[in-house]
């Protein structure tokens with residue numbers, strides 16, 4: 065849906081916000097609508113995307129991987145090559161620039177593992193601004209390198225000691241801050257989630273991915289891909305990949321984290337195993353218990369560990385335009401190792417979920433077909449995690465990769 069006026073994708077999305085935030089959300093929507101088509105704003109953003117972040121990213125034909133699997137040609141959309149090592153910078157540059165135009169001097173953000181916090185701090189530094197980032201206290205301990213990075217980039221980290229001391233508590237505190245300081249403060253959200261207009265705005269900033277894929281595939285193959293695959297956490301790299309292709313004939317598959325398996329409670333597969341509800345200002349699929357309490361999530365990749373999902377994905381799930389599958393930790397480690405060994409590309413564990421699905425699809429496909437996979441980020445940050453996993457599990461769980 066191009067620009068849902070009331071922010072509704074069918075029954076999903078909307079603006080479930082306290083009265084105090086209504087003026088801020090209205091101001092944001094007004095300004096977003098004003099600037100998104102403005103020549104100078106687009107020119108400035110394009111400039112930063114190009115010479116600062118490194119766009120356009122290549123569409124790489126993974127020949128070795130494709131031949132090993134024996135089916136379709138697999139193309140990787142290399143968002144891992146962007147500044148900061150992931151797609152997140154597409155969104156933080158867009159929103160930071162918008163905040164600047166809106167004359168908001170103070171930027172706040174929330175972060176889980178720290179990736180969005182770092183991407184926000186980078187964009188703010190580049191545009192001459194400073195950010196304050198809310199982060200669960202437990203996450204600041206687990207990801208202390210990212211805390212150092214944000215500090216070095218000139219941003220301030222607020223460790224959040226309430227609740228489970230993780231992402232959802234950080235979001236709550238960031239929202240509280242916003243309510244208190246609406247006039248001076250811009251809240252820079254990290255995925256295609258939250259109240260309208262955030263899901264649409266973040267999708268639009270990330271759609272540069274899908275738009276580039278379309279023109280690159282046209283040049284390489286003179287047709288759209290048979291399948292398009294991306295991993296889904298909050299859903300921003302996926303919706304940015306998918307949205308420009310929803311009107312095509314391509315099969316589209318989003319891949320969630322099945323963790324230890326969908327039958328266990330240790331996963332974060334919101335669309336595959338969740339139910340409808342309201343969280344963080346939006347109606348969407350959620351992982352919650354019968355009383356509506358948000359349940360703990362698990363994923364081997366911190367970036368997919370979120371109990372909700374962008375409302376547009378919920379809409380495409382129910383209308384069946386997009387399929388949502390899930391990959392287990394074991395499948396993800398297999399995919400991570402296979403891509404690393406065949407192509408010399410170490411993917412982020414988040415992105416390895418999409419690779420795991422591509423492996424399944426390729427095995428059933430014909431040589432004449434093509435698959436595009438968005439490689440949302442690079443895996444340098446995950447090498448230690450994979451090493452620990454392999455040390456614990458080599459004997460019984462992980463299959464040997466030839």
Ligand SMILES: *Cc1c(COP(=O)(O)O)cnc(C)c1O
Pocket residue numbers: 150151152179254255256295296297298299300301302367368412414415440441442
């Ligand atoms: C944050 C992150 C994700 C998940 O976020 P989405 O909003 O679902 O895209 C996926 N991959 C990488 C590399 C990330 O850093």
